[in-house]
Amino acid sequence: MAAQSLLLKARTLAASRVSANLARRRVSALRPPVRSMASAGAPSDAFQKIQIHRDDTIFDAYVVGKENAPGMVVVQEWWGVDFEVKNHALHIAQMDSGFRALIPDLYRGKVGLDAAEAQHLMEGLDWQGAVKDIRASVNWLKAHGSSKVGVTGFCMGGALSIASAVLVPEVDAVVAFYGVPSSELADPSQAKAPVQAHFGELDNYVGFSDISAAKSLEKKLKSSGVPYEVHTYPGCAHAFMNTSPDGIKRRKGMGMDDENPAAVDLAWSRFRAWMGAYLLSP
Structure with missing residues (x-):
């Protein structure tokens, strides 16, 4: 028993x-499907992880490229600091002239695994705080050997790049990819640094990165008085610069089947010419 x-x-x-x-x-x-930077599958070995202080906070950033080269703050998409933004930073650092690229971690280690989580992370972002992170990143580069510093970004990072042209006086030039800041954050007509912007003609993020947003941005930049260029790419949808196998797979999963290597090459050549003119000249 x-x-x-x-x-x-x-x-x-x-x-x-x-x-x-x-x-x-x-x-x-x-x-929520969030993973840390450590598991984001990015080419991390090339990057030096640093910490940047601003106000009463500390955030991580990732640096790649030769010291004393012109600096470039590379601002993430809504996914976070993942493989694709690191691919972009590596590409920029390895350009003919060479830049020292720095990615500030605006999400403090979080990375979205799908569009719903990326949207959630972006909506929870302190956008004004993100601009402060960018300013602190610009100043870190200038304090560590870069006499001039530009800002570039993609999607959410594109909008923040344009905002930095308005709100960060230390920025020397900006290149933004498919993103425009809200009027509450920054008015592009008040830009103080030269701005180049790139948009896909098939982009359907209305008011943020579609053709109407591109035309509105161009009108505002014209009134700002700063040098500017706004380029649109036929046959290209949102995030057309993401060309890694994983990036292409992710875009297709979101209904964006376009692939246009010629447009990507043209955009990078325009980026190189723009940043070269404003960061490499005496």
């Missing part, structure tokens, strides 16, 4: 453990 009682207790305990494990799995499945 005692043996039967012990067997019954063992079975009950095992069943409760299985139920607990299933419950934990259900809870885990409901958690």
